[in-house]
Amino acid sequence: MESMVERFVRYTSINTRSNEESTTIPSTQTQVDFATNVLVPDLKAIGLDEVIYNRENGFIIGTLHANTDEKAPSIGFIAHMDTADYNAENIKPRIVENYDGSDICLNEEHQIFTRRADFPNLKNYIGKSLVVTDGLTLLGGDDKAGICEIMEALAYLVAHPEIKHGRIMCAFGPDEEIGTGADHFDVKQFPVDYAYTIDGESLGQLEYETFNAAGGTVILKGVSVHTGTAKGIMINCAKLAMQFDALLPGAAVPEYTCGRQGFFMLMSMETQVDTGKMNYIIRDHDKELFEAKKAFFLQAGQTLNEIYGREVCEVSVKDQYYNMY
Ligand SMILES: [Zn+2]
Structure with missing residues (x-):
């Protein structure tokens, strides 16, 4: 079975950059392709009860039915599939195992580094495995990481029916980075009591407001x-x-x-x-x-x-x- 990291590497390898200049919804065909060719089949493979792709707004909505008769709130999890406005052609994710805390050489040939001086929070990840690029593209961990986290949580719940839960839904949408994706979100298609967007910065961080x-x-x-x-x-x-x-x-x-x-x-x-x-x-x-x-x-x-x-x-x-x- 594919591990979470393998899933993450597979997703980040795919170009889903959004485009502010575009007038289509979603703004790029790459997002439509990723949704219909990758995410929809993957959600079905996990074993969700319902998976739909809404062509009007580019959102995928997945549902896992409640597995208890007891009254439990329904919960939704949301993530975006587009990546920010930087080069996304030919993304080459690479895993740095057991990071030692030094500057990371992303690209020997072009002498591109992720330096501790520029990213002091790297010290929080010593001993962990990091996924990086070759320095020529964005990785797009924002928000493929969110999608993977939700996918893996859903897969876990399907594999462990002894964990009782209410209805759980997920929504993967386009064009968050250009600020338009949520405009077309159909709330009626997402009938949950509470919802969380999984698009955070560091492990354990909960954000309750934005700009x-x-x-x-x-x-x-x-x-x-x-x-x-x-x-x-x-x-x-x-x-x-x-x-x-x-x-x-x-x-x-x-x-x-x-x-x-x-x-x-x-x-x-x-x-x-x-x-x-x-x-x-x-x-x-x-x-x-x-x-x-x-x-x-x-x-x-x-x-x-x-x-x-x-x-x-x-x-x-x-x-x-x-x-x-
Ligand atoms: Zn994001």
Whole structure:
């Protein structure tokens, strides 16, 4: 029989990267393939009573019937199958047995290391086995680990009918990393009293709240003219981008904040003289502070337009998810 680690390595080897630019649901065909060719057959092989794939929203819903007549609550477990927006082509998981606490060489040829200095929490895993990549791709343990944990727990319960339980359901969904998967989740298909998302950071950690999250977009509109006649006319989008970012509170960034402190994060920036685009994420646990941050972000755009006396930027924000607490 396949071990949990073997299952994890098999799942992480498969590209299920989501794509923010896509308009399809799920956002990528790789997720549909993974759901229908891998996860659905695997859930059936475990011996669940019902396994369905919902083509409308890309969710797989599995059910294990209660095995007791006594009144027991029904419980759901949720995980996401997509991986974050980094290279997922040709993923090569590798197991580091009995980790000794030193820097890990991921790729000899390209001299890529996971260093203790960058990841101090590696010291918590000395003596354990770690699954790593060759440094050229994401592993995608987020959230294939969650899927494996749920699968193995379900397999255990099927194999041990002496453990009495109420109805247990699982839901594996797409597009969590781009913040859209849960939008289409059909709660009616998942009738449970309690549900947990298995998508945590470290063993034993229970999270009961998240950020409120929004994406912010800034479209920059410059004026490109010959440098010899640019005085008083040229508006350079690279400069506009810097000006816009400088209007945001400089300490409210992920690298200077922790815990419940919110932030603005500049995710990407692309500029020519006459055009440009910046993508931000905006996060805050507190709903009021979240609304204030979005308003501040929009105001920064307005301020820049006022400074120039014309529309040099078009700023928009879009909510992504809310604090579950
Ligand atoms: Zn995740």
